Amino acid sequence: MATSVLTATDLLQCSHGGPITVIVAPRRSLSAGGSLVMVQSDLTSAVIACPNVNAPCVSITSVISGASQVLTVDGSPVLLADVQGATNAGTWKATSPGSPLLKA
Incomplete structure (x- = not known):
C-alpha cells in the first residue's frame, strides 16, 4: 500500500x-x-532541539524504516509519513501525516 x-x-x-x-x-x-x-540525505544536516539535558539527541544516525523503495530524488530515497530511525541518544519519527497529494 502506498x-x-x-x-x-x-x-x-x-x-x-x-x-x-x-x-x-x-x-x-x-x-x-x-x-x-x-529525502534521506536531508537528514544529515538536521538540527534537534532535544529537551533531555542528561543525554540529548543531537544528530540523526539512521533511518530504520519509512524510506521509499521506489521513489528517489537525486539518488536519495524520499521519506514517507511512517519514517522512523535512531539518534545518537534515542529514536525519532515523523509526527505529521505527509502530503496526501503524492504517495510512494
Missing part, C-alpha cells in the same frame, strides 16, 4: 519530544502541494 511522502512542511520529533528541523535542499525538482519533498 504511503504519503514527507515534505518540507512536515514535522519530525525525537523520542524526548524535541522538534527536529530539517533543511530541504532548495533546488529539489520534486514537490507535493507546493512544498519540496524530504
Whole structure:
C-alpha cells in the first residue's frame, strides 16, 4: 500500500519530544502541494532541539524504516509519513501525516 511522502512542511520529533528541523535542499525538482519533498540525505544536516539535558539527541544516525523503495530524488530515497530511525541518544519519527497529494 502506498504511503504519503514527507515534505518540507512536515514535522519530525525525537523520542524526548524535541522538534527536529530539517533543511530541504532548495533546488529539489520534486514537490507535493507546493512544498519540496524530504529525502534521506536531508537528514544529515538536521538540527534537534532535544529537551533531555542528561543525554540529548543531537544528530540523526539512521533511518530504520519509512524510506521509499521506489521513489528517489537525486539518488536519495524520499521519506514517507511512517519514517522512523535512531539518534545518537534515542529514536525519532515523523509526527505529521505527509502530503496526501503524492504517495510512494
